[in-house]
Each structure stands twice: as structure tokens, then as C-alpha cells.
Amino acid sequence: MDNFLVLALTSILCASFLICIAFIKGASSKSLERASILEFSTCFVRSSSSSSYRLPPGPRPYPVIGNILELGSDPLLSITNLSKSYGPIMLLKLGTRTAIVISSPEIAREAFHKHDLDFSSRTFPDSARALDHHQVSVAWLPISPKWRALRRAGVTKVFSTLKLDSTQFLRQNKVEDLINHVREYSIKGEAIDLAEAFFNTVLNLVSNMLFSMDFSCHGSDKTQEYKKLVIGIVDENGRANVSDLFPFLSFLDPQGVRARLRGYYKKLYKLFDDILEERLCLRSSNMESKDYNDVLDSFLNLIQDNSSQLSRGDIIHFFMDLFVAGTDTTSSTLEWAMAELIRNPEKMIKARIELQQVLGNKSDTLKLEETTVSMLPYLQAVLKETLRLHPPAPFLVPHKAICDVELSGFLVPKNAQLLANVWAMGRDPGIWENPNSFVPERFLESEIGFKGNDFKFIPFGAGRRICPGLPLASRVLAFMLASLIYHFDWEVPNGLKTEDMDMSQTYGITLHKAQPLRAVPVKM
Structure with a gap:
């Protein structure tokens, strides 16, 4: 049974249960209104606004559940197909929530440039309320003094x-560890689980930047524990949750997501917190044998400053955001990039030739460096093409209208959720030639970048809520991909043909390859 059908049935059952309880307890009509019964009968009125602008078009909603059934088992594809029928700005009713879906560069520019402040707030999943994370997360906070303090700290102390x-040498060492690990499989002629290898490497990249320590060792139980934490958080935040559709049911947490x-x-x-406490003890006892000079040190200096707006808890929640989002999206994008190159071997050869032309003949002592990346336009084009076809967050992180906004001649009501379907824009034949084909060449001789300036290509968002980790992600992605292409050729295992590779996807908040990528490395 489709996930959203189950969700719809769960929603109706929960709502019916609450109504019955209200009547059993003899609830007054006023308390029933608070329970949002009247909301069911009014939330679907499409033309009651006093504004001269009308609401965007969209499919007619069912009572109570809205348009949930239209989402089916693949909401990303379903919403994209609905937009083809109703246009580049579309209204969906998801339970009692109003969602506005935009899927054209022109409307995205209007939303994130002209109305950047109006759409600068966030809607967040009910699951984000766990441990009150929504109150301190730089991802979910609205524009506020705390958000500005966290954002400024990230820009200056992590991503400048x-x-x-x-910290370049740290990433260099971790990528070298990855190459040595892949080389072991190459010697044995065995397929390696690249999804696992990428996750472990990125996990150590992040943990070394933050805390000067490895969190991962290939194949260890501890690595699996950390992976379970990260994947668990990502999966739960992306799970279809009845509490997101009917916020008044949130206190029940019907599916146990929160x-x-x-x-x-x-x-x-x-x-x-334990890592932070250990570092503070070392500081206070004067027993610290070395100056770490890592991100943790920078933030400890910040919170010990009496003028700082940030507390110890704020910093820990900030590290949680960096740890989860950075590890998940970076490793997933690398997996998609390698899958596309293995599936299109002529593109792999072209990228390798570029590397050899820049670096010369390969030798055992030659090492790639991050600075090399700027001299590799085709490799950069490969990454852009990967992000066009497989954006890490297909709808970006949801925005919320802080007031009524006129957008492309339609009314976006206050508190409506704004979803930018960058996945659909990346596959729109009206924007891109041969949109479903992997063609990095389209980005050569082009000024299109992923810094939010060209609105037909905004995989990291745009405006003041653009992904703060973009500077780090762009370095890590290019450096790791170049290293894997330069040192190894790649073959699909078990005699599988490249054109038969499974490229199916799964979608929660982020986009993942449904089947983990396995490939055989061949030493060059």
C-alpha cells in the first residue's frame, strides 16, 4: 500500500478518534473548534481571501486529507507531474497545511530575490521538535538574533x-585514507561498496574539522553506530508524518516519529557534549599538550566570551546540524556522481584525460591537492551536471511566507509552505536540452554556477537561506571525485552492463540512490 494512502487513513482515524473523545467528554463547541474540526470545513476554501489576487491553481482537495492521495508512492515525481498540469506555481493542500510549489526559474528568482525576506522563515517537520532542536537549529530557526549569531559563527569559524x-591538510589525509582503502579492493579485484566508503570518509572529514579526531574506521562497529545515528535522523525527518499534516495531532506523535x-x-x-567537556577540562587543567586550533576550539573561545549570544547547548545543536547534513548530502552526491560516470564511461575517460593533462604522468609520489580543482573545468562540469540531475534536497529546505505575498500574479497566504522543485527544474526540457541525459559539456563555456545567482540551477538554494556549507561541499566533492578518477578505472561487478545499472532513487528530505553503488576499482 502506498505510504501516503496509509498516511491518509491514519490521519482520518486520528481525527475521528479526537472528535469521539471530545464528544465523550462533553466538550463544548468552543473546545471542538480548538481541536480544529472547523478547520476541516474551512481550510479548503480557495477564494475567500480579501486580497485582489487569487490563489494559485491546483488539484481539487478531498475533505480532511486534502491532496495527500495524489502524492502516491513517489511524491517527487507525482508533484512534478501535477505541476505540468497546473503550472509552474501550484497550490496543494496537505492535510490542514497549505503548500505552494514553484517549478520555474522566473518564479524562483521572484521568490528568493525580490521577496527573499518575505520567504525567509521556515516550516519544519514535527520531528524537529525532538529535544527542542527546532528552537536552536540554524536550519529551522526563523530570521532572528540567534539565527544571525549561529550563521555568522558558521561563516567565520567553519566555512571561511x-x-x-x-584545514586543507586534514581533508588531504582523509582522502588519502580512502584511496588506500580502495586500493585494497583493487588488489583483490573485488567490488567495493562506494556508498559506505564515501560515508566513512566524509564522516571523518567532518569529525576532524570539528574535533580533530576520527569517528570512523572502515568496517568497524563504531562506524556502523554513527551511520545508524545519521541515517536515522535523516530518515525520521523525511518520513511522511501525520503530525506534519495535522499539527493539532502533534501531541499524540501517532507514528512515534518524534x-x-x-x-x-x-x-x-x-x-x-562529552567531547566538549573533555576539551574544557584539558583547558582548565593546563594539561593540554597541543593547540588543536579546530572548530571546537574556535567555538569554545566564542561561548567563553561574555558578550557572546550563544550558549553551550546552542553550539552542540549547531554541531549536530553540521554533522548530519554535511555527512549525508556530501556522501550521497559523491555516490550519484560516481554512478553517472561509471554509467557513462566516455565521460569518465574525458575527466581523467583532463586530470592527466593538468598533473602530467602519474607517479606514486604525486598527490592531488584541493588547489588543483580550480584548473579542472570538465570535472567541475561533471559535478554541476550531477547536482542538476540529483540535487541533494529536491525541494530545498521548505520556506514559509511571513506575510501574504503576491507571487507571479497569485496570492501566497501568510504561513504557507513554499517548496521550490529544483529537481523538476533540472529536468525541464523547456530549460535544458536533453534534460534526462548526463551531459557535463552543457556547463562548459557557461557561467552557470551553484552559488544561487542563476535560478535555473540552485541545488543549494538561493538568497539569505542558501546552504551555509556550500564552500566546504564544493571543495570536498571535487577533490574526492578527482582522486577516485585519477587513481582508478572503474568497472561494474558481476558482468553487469553499465546501461543496466540501477539508478532508481528514494526521497525523504534528501535524495538517495535506492541501491547502494558497488563497483570494482582497477588500478591505473
Whole structure:
């Protein structure tokens, strides 16, 4: 049975249960209104606004459940197909929530450039309330003094050019560990689980930047524990949840999503709190044998400053955001990039030739460096093409209208959720030639980048809520991909033909390859 059909039935049952309880207790009509019964009968009125603008078009909603059934088992594809019928700005009713879906560069520019402040707030999943994470998360906070303080701390102490340059050697070492690990499989002639290898490497990249320590060892039980935490958090945040459709049911947590996520968050919080406490003890005892000069040190200096707006808890929640989002989206994008190159071997050869032309003949002592990436336009084009076809967050992180907004001649009501379907824009034949084909060449001789300036290609978002980790992601993705292409050729296992590779996807908040990528590395 489709996930959203189950969700619809669950929604109706929960709502019916609450109504029955209200009547059994002799609830007054006023309390029933608070329980949102009247909301069911009014939330689908499409033309009651006093504004001269009308609401965007969209499919007619069913009572109570709205348009949930139209989403089917693949909401990303379903919403994209609905937009083809109703246009580049479309209204969906998801339970009692109003969602506005935009799927054209022109409307995206209007939303994130002209009305950037109007759409600067966030809607967040009910699961984000676990451990009160929504109140301190830079991803979910509205524009506020705390959000600005966290954003400023991230920009200056994690993602600045100076800081990234100073931590380049850490990433160099972790990528070298990856190459050595892949080489073991090459010697044995065995297929390697690249999804697993990428996750472990990115996990260590992030943990070394933050805390100067490895969190992962290939194949270890501890690595699996950390992976379970990250994947668990990502999966629960992306799960279809009745509490998101009917917020008044949130206190019930009918599917147990928030409870499970609270368990994951508590484990991650304790892990980071213990690391922070250990570092503080070293500082106070003057027994520290070395100057770490890592992100943790920078943030400890910040919270010990009496003028700082950030607390110890704020910093730990900030690290949780960096740890989860950075590890999941980066490793997934690398997996998609390698899958596309293996599936299109002529593109792999072209990227390798470019590397050889820049670096010369390969030798055992030659090492790639991050600075090399700027001299590799075709490799950059490969990454852009990967992000066009497989954006990490297909609808970006949801925005929320802080007031009534006129957008492309339609009314976006206050508090409506705004979803930018960048996945659909990346596959729109009206924007891209041969949109479903992997053609990195389309980005050569082009000024299109992924920094949010060209609205037909905004995989990391745009405006003031653009992904703050973009500077790090762009370095890591290019450097790791170049290293794997340069040192190894790649073959599909078990005699499978490249054109028969499984490229199906799964979608929650982020986009993943449904079947983990396995390939045989061949030493060059």
C-alpha cells in the first residue's frame, strides 16, 4: 500500500478518534473548534481571501486529507507531474497545511530575490521538535538574533576561505585514507561498496574539522553506530508524518516519529557534549599538550566570551546540524556522481584525460591537492551536471511566507509552505536540452554556477537561506571525485552492463540512490 494512502487513513482515524473523545467528554463547541474540526470545513476554501489576487491553481482537495492521495508512492515525481498540469506555481493542500510549489526559474528568482525576506522563515517537520532542536537549529530557526549569531559563527569559524585553507591538510589525509582503502579492493579485484566508503570518509572529514579526531574506521562497529545515528535522523525527518499534516495531532506523535528521533538526538548530543567537556577540562587543567586550533576550539573561545549570544547547548545543536547534513548530502552526491560516470564511461575517460593533462604522468609520489580543482573545468562540469540531475534536497529546505505575498500574479497566504522543485527544474526540457541525459559539456563555456545567482540551477538554494556549507561541499566533492578518477578505472561487478545499472532513487528530505553503488576499482 502506498505510504501516503496509509498516511491518509491514519490521519482520518486520528481525527475521528479526537472528535469521539471530545464528544465523550462533553466538550463544548468552543473546545471542538480548538481541536480544529472547523478547520476541516474551512481550510479548503480557495477564494475567500480579501486580497485582489487569487490563489494559485491546483488539484481539487478531498475533505480532511486534502491532496495527500495524489502524492502516491513517489511524491517527487507525482508533484512534478501535477505541476505540468497546473503550472509552474501550484497550490496543494496537505492535510490542514497549505503548500505552494514553484517549478520555474522566473518564479524562483521572484521568490528568493525580490521577496527573499518575505520567504525567509521556515516550516519544519514535527520531528524537529525532538529535544527542542527546532528552537536552536540554524536550519529551522526563523530570521532572528540567534539565527544571525549561529550563521555568522558558521561563516567565520567553519566555512571561511581562511579556515578552509587552514584545514586543507586534514581533508588531504582523509582522502588519502580512502584511496588506500580502495586500493585494497583493487588488489583483490573485488567490488567495493562506494556508498559506505564515501560515508566513512566524509564522516571523518567532518569529525576532524570539528574535533580533530576520527569517528570512523572502515568496517568497524563504531562506524556502523554513527551511520545508524545519521541515517536515522535523516530518515525520521523525511518520513511522511501525520503530525506534519495535522499539527493539532502533534501531541499524540501517532507514528512515534518524534520519540524515535529524540532517542537519536540524545545520543548525538551526549557524544558531542562529552567531547566538549573533555576539551574544557584539558583547558582548565593546563594539561593540554597541543593547540588543536579546530572548530571546537574556535567555538569554545566564542561561548567563553561574555558578550557572546550563544550558549553551550546552542553550539552542540549547531554541531549536530553540521554533522548530519554535511555527512549525508556530501556522501550521497559523491555516490550519484560516481554512478553517472561509471554509467557513462566516455565521460569518465574525458575527466581523467583532463586530470592527466593538468598533473602530467602519474607517479606514486604525486598527490592531488584541493588547489588543483580550480584548473579542472570538465570535472567541475561533471559535478554541476550531477547536482542538476540529483540535487541533494529536491525541494530545498521548505520556506514559509511571513506575510501574504503576491507571487507571479497569485496570492501566497501568510504561513504557507513554499517548496521550490529544483529537481523538476533540472529536468525541464523547456530549460535544458536533453534534460534526462548526463551531459557535463552543457556547463562548459557557461557561467552557470551553484552559488544561487542563476535560478535555473540552485541545488543549494538561493538568497539569505542558501546552504551555509556550500564552500566546504564544493571543495570536498571535487577533490574526492578527482582522486577516485585519477587513481582508478572503474568497472561494474558481476558482468553487469553499465546501461543496466540501477539508478532508481528514494526521497525523504534528501535524495538517495535506492541501491547502494558497488563497483570494482582497477588500478591505473
